[in-house]
Amino acid sequence: MNHAPLKDIVIVGGGTAGWMTAAALSTVLRGQYRIRVVESDEIGTVGVGEATIPQIQRFNAVLGLNEAEFVRETQGTFKLGIEFVNWGRLGERYMHGFGRLGQDVWTVPFDQYWHRLRAQGRAHPLEQYSITRMAAKANKFMPARPDLGNSPLADIAYAYHFDASLYARYLRRLSESRGVQRTEGRISHATRRGEGAHAGHIDAVVLESGERIAGDLFIDCSGFRGLLIEQTLQAGFEDWTHWLPCDRALAVPCESVSPLTPYTRSTAHRAGWQWRIPLQHRTGNGHVYCSQHISDDEAAATLLANLDGRPLADPRPIRFRTGMRRLAWHENVVAIGLASGFLEPLESTSIYLIQQGIQQLIDFFPDRGFSPADVAEFNRANRFHYERIRDFIILHYHLNQRDDAPFWQACAAMAVPETLTEKMDLYRSRGRVVRRDNELFAEVGWIQVMEGQNLHPEAAHPLAGLLDDAVAQEHLERVRQVVAKCVEVMPGHADYIAQHCAA
Numbered sequence: 473m474n475h476a477p478l479k480d481i482v483i484v485g486g487g488t489a490g491w492m493t494a495a496a497l498s499t500v501l502r503g504q505y506r507i508r509v510v511e512s513d514e515i516g517t518v519g520v521g522e523a524t525i526p527q528i529q530r531f532n533a534v535l536g537l538n539e540a541e542f543v544r545e546t547q548g549t550f551k552l553g554i555e556f557v558n559w560g561r562l563g564e565r566y567m568h569g570f571g572r573l574g575q576d577v578w579t580v581p582f583d584q585y586w587h588r589l590r591a592q593g594r595a596h597p598l599e600q601y602s603i604t605r606m607a608a609k610a611n612k613f614m615p616a617r618p619d620l621g622n623s624p625l626a627d628i629a630y631a632y633h634f635d636a637s638l639y640a641r642y643l644r645r646l647s648e649s650r651g652v653q654r655t656e657g658r659i660s661h662a663t664r665r666g667e668g669a670h671a672g673h674i675d676a677v678v679l680e681s682g683e684r685i686a687g688d689l690f691i692d693c694s695g696f697r698g699l700l701i702e703q704t705l706q707a708g709f710e711d712w713t714h715w716l717p718c719d720r721a722l723a724v725p726c727e728s729v730s731p732l733t734p735y736t737r738s739t740a741h742r743a744g745w746q747w748r749i750p751l752q753h754r755t756g757n758g759h760v761y762c763s764q765h766i767s768d769d770e771a772a773a774t775l776l777a778n779l780d781g782r783p784l785a786d787p788r789p790i791r792f793r794t795g796m797r798r799l800a801w802h803e804n805v806v807a808i809g810l811a812s813g814f815l816e817p818l819e820s821t822s823i824y825l826i827q828q829g830i831q832q833l834i835d836f837f838p839d840r841g842f843s844p845a846d847v848a849e850f851n852r853a854n855r856f857h858y859e860r861i862r863d864f865i866i867l868h869y870h871l872n873q874r875d876d877a878p879f880w881q882a883c884a885a886m887a888v889p890e891t892l893t894e895k896m897d898l899y900r901s902r903g904r905v906v907r908r909d910n911e912l913f914a915e916v917g918w919i920q921v922m923e924g925q926n927l928h929p930e931a932a933h934p935l936a937g938l939l940d941d942a943v944a945q946e947h948l949e950r951v952r953q954v955v956a957k958c959v960e961v962m963p964g965h966a967d968y969i970a971q972h973c974a975a
């Protein structure tokens with residue numbers, strides 16, 4: 473096998489995926505490889521994708537970004553979680569917040585004492601035991617103060633909302649300053665090697681202008697079309713529409729309104745749901761819906777009727793198919809971003825999946841031999857992450873008790889993946905959640921959604937009964953009061969941004 477290093481890396485596409493990949497590779501590869509990005513202004517980008525999860529902080533840290541500058545450049549805000557409205561039953565709401573819940577005491581996790589006391593009517597709603605959920609509800613924000621030791625203020629997990637187009641522009645400047653070359657133009661086709669060890673590998677992309685850009689490794693960030701991975705290499709697509717039937721979205725920005733909320737909101741409608749993402753200069757909104765259950769006109773009317781401020785444009789339609797590329801790495805092409813698959817943005821996971829794809833590419837970075845074992849492991853890991861996130865998103869749809877719309881009744885009745893059934897059965901029995909390997913969503917995420925949508929365990933962990941109920945209740949109450957006191961001293965979200973992120 474040829475172990476000589478690669479030389480030329482070509483990134484096809486300059487959306488969020490393309491520029492995140494370029495920024496990361498130009499940082500990590502230390503100028504030892506030639507990196508080119510090809511993008512077409514005429515085709516443009518998806519241009520939505522504004523809510524993230526806390527892992528984005530790690531990505532920005534690897535790039536060496538300054539948080540205040542990043543928030544300023546992207547018109548960003550802080551995010552402590554997602555509020556779900558109407559997902560269990562109409563009129564109900566709950567918060568899926570980041571970070572831990574409560575404070576562990578003794579043998580079993582905090583939530584197990586909560587389950588036991590809740591069943592006796594002696595516990596408050598789960599969110600009252602968490603700093604991020606209560607701060608979100610009070611529109612407060614500050615980053616963690618690790619110097620405060622045991623205080624809830626020492627451990628505040630958060631992410632960001634930002635303008636994805638501004639983020640891509642910001643990362644482009646950074647990438648170019650680290651040696652990445654950008655070519656503007658529309659790719660008409662790719663050429664493949666005819667013979668030799670790597671027959672079938674792509675050797676160049678050809679622009680409509682006739683310019684030919686050769687490479688050793690191609691990263692397909694061309695969006696839904698999958699220009700190289702699908703249109704050229706036909707890696708195949710696994711369709712998950714039978715579990716996640718929404719297939720369209722309408723996106724519209726509106727004026728931002730006060731207060732500036734430090735959380736995303738997801739409101740379930742008759743045949744889909746609406747996101748609300750507060751940025752500094754506007755609020756992003758969109759209606760994700762199932763075209764079999766609602767017309768485009770009705771979907772647009774629902775979206776516009778549920779905005780907080782005046783719309784700043786006409787709703788922009790986006791069509792999609794939920795699922796994943798069978799092979800995200802095939803031959804010498806690695807697909808990252810929408811080219812590798814799509815899961816609706818219910819838990820803000822697409823940008824995370826880009827980050828995860830980049831991390832895996834770095835972990836399994838190839839040489840000229842393109843080891844089949846490495847490629848197979850990349851694809852296995854990619855599938856694992858997609859499937860686990862898919863299950864979590866299906867949970868939101870499946871676990872509803874809405875009797876007002878056929879769409880929701882069909883979701884409640886549908887057969888779900890076995891991996892999800894196992895998780896729900898385990899929870900239903902004794903409130904246990906097992907996080908397998910390094911799957912994205914931890915126990916605390918599953919618990920909040922299952923409880924928030926009215927799935928309660930039949931009984932708590934048997935060992936929760938070893939602690940006297942009165943002692944457990946006292947502990948819970950102490951946590952709740954400390955959380956409330958901490959939230960009181962936190963600054964307002966908008967004030968924090970004005971003070972710490974202004975130019």
Ligand code: FAD
Nearest residue numbers: 485486487488489517518521523659695809810817822823
């Ligand atoms: P695109 O943005 O489509 O970029 C594709 C690039 O390829 C463009 O630069 C284009 O010019 C280029 N290109 C394509 N064909 C050619 C060609 N022939 N020649 C040259 N260049 C070409 N993610 C989140 O994390 N949070 C969210 O809240 C969120 N909300 C979303 C809401 C919706 C409705 C959708 C659809 C997605 C959402 N996402 C979200 C996902 C997020 O938008 C995408 O993951 C992200 O924008 C990455 O897109 P991309 O770069 O893969 O593709």
